[in-house]
Amino acid sequence: MLDVKRMQVLRAVVASGSVTGAAANLGYTPSAVSQQIAVLEKEAGIALLERFGRGVRPTAAGLLLTEHAAAIGSRLAEAETALADLRAGRTGRISVRYFATAGADLVAPALARFRTEHPGVRVDLRIAEGAPDAEADLTLVVRPRGGPDAYGEGFRLVHLVDDPYRAVLPKGHPLAGRRAAVDLAALAAEPWVGSERPGPCLDAVLDACAAAGFSPDVAVECEEYATAQGFVAAGLGVSLIPLMGLGSRHPGVVVRRVRGPEPVRAIHAAVRESSLALPAVRGLLTALREV
Structure with a gap:
């Protein structure tokens, strides 16, 4: 095997x-x-230099290796420049996964801010639900508030924002005419439209209801926020929907704050430990927090 350093000599x-x-x-x-x-x-198994006057000159083999050494030197210089740009956050590619309702209010404005500061960095952005993608640098997830920072092997959790749930009521509901926050216990006897699939978001709702002293009577299972609003507007029940999920409000519903307690889903970034060393990843985390 030819040694690159000796080729440069x-x-x-x-x-x-x-x-x-x-x-x-x-x-x-x-x-x-x-x-x-x-x-x-x-x-090399062959002579590379021959005497010529008071100096030396390359043989055919020596000239061949010299040309390759020049090409290798050029590629190494390019690699060093590219690596310096990556370390500085000027170039590179980062992979981001997010869930749909975090897109409009959180991911989109954060990405717009990030691109003004890191225009040479490409962001591979895809929707993914559930556990962090092992191939992604950063995945948005919902986890309990105040939990551990570690998130499985090789990942670190970074808290971004708490997304509170709102009570979604039919327009003719007795509580819809009040401007004050709705006591969660006041919804205990109501039929419910389930807006969440099993997981940490649903857990946040069920835990809040348990703290208020009841378990919701789910009359309609939906697992999709816009459709859940349609069922509520039709008078089939009440629902709890996170604020980020209320971007497009149905005209037949009224939205009120909730208290006693207020259900909240905590949105975190699950970041690969190795990716935290990249300035571009840290820059995106900063943009997400600021937004």
Whole structure:
């Protein structure tokens, strides 16, 4: 196997026309340069230099390796520049996964801000529900508030925002005419339209209801916020929907704050430990927090 460093020594000898000149340029002794060339010739299995006047010149094999050494040197320089740009957050690619209702209010404005500060960084953005994507640098997830920072092997949780739930009522509901926040316990006897699939979001709702002293009587299972509003508007029940899920409100519903307690889903970024060293990933985290 040819040694790249020795090939660069050969390149220096050919460029200067002598072992002594190459040694001076490289900061080596002439003996060290000669030893490097001797080992390279042994690796190549053929002579690379021949005497020419008071100096040396490359053989056909030496000229061939010198040309490849120049190409390798150029590629190494390009790699060093690219690596420096990556370390500085000027270039690169980061992979982000998010759930749909975090898109409009959180991801979109954060990404717009991020691109003004890191225009050379490409962001691979895709919807993903549930556990973090092992291939993604950053995945938005819902986790309990005040939980551990670690999230499985190789991931770290970074809290971004608490997204409170709102009571969604039919327009003719007795509580719809009040401007004050609705006591959660006041909805205990109501039929409910379920807006969440099993998981941490539903857990946040059920835990709040349990704290208020009841378990909701779910009359309609929906698992989709816009459709849940339609069922509520039709008078089939009441529902709890997170604020980020209420971007497009049905004209037949009224939305009120909830208290006693207020259900909240905590949105976190699950970041790969190795990706936290990338300035671009840290920059996106900053943008998400600021938004």
